[in-house]
């Protein structure tokens with residue numbers, strides 16, 4: 001019942017949820033709203049049921065914020081803003097470092113909580129918690145390096161002095177697929193830059209965010225600096241916050257469709273926006289690739305989070321010479337994965353988030369098969385409770401199949417054969433999205449040339465993973481605006497102030 005780093009005994013007031021199996025090790029996760037000084041039940045008295053995707057049953061419920069609760073969170077964030085912005089960077093960094101350590105110290109039950117409410121397999125959940133913690137460590141290190149610059153104006157005389165100031169109260173909206181990491185990827189740089197925030201997690205997975213919120217409180221984040229609201233009315237509550245002039249920043253991760261709506265909402269007060277949106281990642285394998293390395297990379301790029309990742313390889317373009325061996329090995333590796341409840345220690349492919357996700361995957365697979373794809377593995381929803389879809393491989397996918405254009409967001413690998421590398425580049429770039437792309441070749445010169453020609457914010461060359469808290473993560477085209485992670489992620493929460501000086 002204690003957090004080792006702060007030494008404080010956690011006693012969350014109000015309604016709480018204890019992670020089953022971790023009653024002694026975990027603290028009760030608050031299921032109310034975090035507004036200012038602490039946890040409040042919300043003004044509407046309504047609750048949102050949280051489902052276990054592995055069974056379809058109800059885990060617990062969380063408070064459902066009204067517009068009035070959203071405005072209370074904004075009041076709290078505004079009230080804390082000046083004090084937090086004036087807190088010395090070193091003091092902010094010390095708190096962020098404590099947040100990092102507290103999350104790491106609680107990794108086991110946090111992973112269990114993610115596996116429960118999101119459905120992902122425990123190794124994925126554990127990996128996410130550690131990844132989520134790393135944003136606090138990285139931004140603790142960055143908080144004391146918000147360097148401006150000074151130069152002599154070209155005409156002489158005037159000095160151009162530039163200083164980066166906190167942008168102000170920030171609204172952070174996150175999706176369900178990485179309920180811890182998408183929150184910390186925004187909270188940590190916001191706090192490092194000196195901003196206060198309101199986090200609005202996804203309706204499907206609020207418990208993880210609430211647990212992180214309690215950890216941050218216990219680690220010493222002052223009242224009002226981080227506020228967390230869950231709501232069944234995200235459009236109403238978020239629009240009200242965005243249409244209030246005190247809000248100066250929107251950082252959103254989610255679908256391109258919702259991103260477009262939010263950009264319009266942010267336009268009323270000309271609010272600065274960072275947008276991490278959908279993807280449609282191509283995975284190119286050239287004849288000269290190291291086959292085993294390409295398969296290992298493919299398994300990570302496709303199967304991390306059972307394919308429920310914006311960076312997930314959506315389309316495999318494989319050159320003719322290596323194609324038969326690649327498909328055969330991919331089928332063998334994917335077929336060896338054990339599907340099951342995320343909380344089952346043996347599971348490697350957990351449940352999808354909900355029934356709608358299964359319906360979408362089924363529709364895309366059926367369309368591809370109707371257009372000539374050959375099902376080499378899986379391809380059929382199992383009977384029984386829970387939202388499961390098996391690891392699947394579709395070979396010889398035709399170019400008009402919908403799953404080459406839309407995010408599958410599931411454990412389905414769609415494989416296309418190509419002969420000419422120029423065709424592969426053209427097909428890879430033929431999409432409205434531009435988040436992540438993957439290339440496997442042993443010819444580094446050609447790999448780097450391809451990386452430059454792929455219209456993506458991130459290219460993994462002989463790697464199946466791009467995510468790194470120290471690297472600028474983000475997309476081009478309709479995959480988003482701005483970057484998260486690295487030094488870039490910090491600057492997203494600042495404004496450049498130019499001071500013209502004569503001396």
Ligand code: NAD
Nearest residue numbers: 174175176201202234235238254255258276277278279310
């Ligand atoms: P979503 O867009 O449906 O929802 C994301 C968040 O937006 C949720 O918190 C939701 O409540 C909120 N929301 C929905 N409508 C809203 C509105 N009108 N106003 C304000 N908020 C609103 O996305 P999702 O289904 O939760 O997540 C999956 C999507 O997220 C995929 O497209 C995936 O590619 C994308 N994603 C992108 C990244 C990235 O870094 N680029 C990372 C993870 C997920």
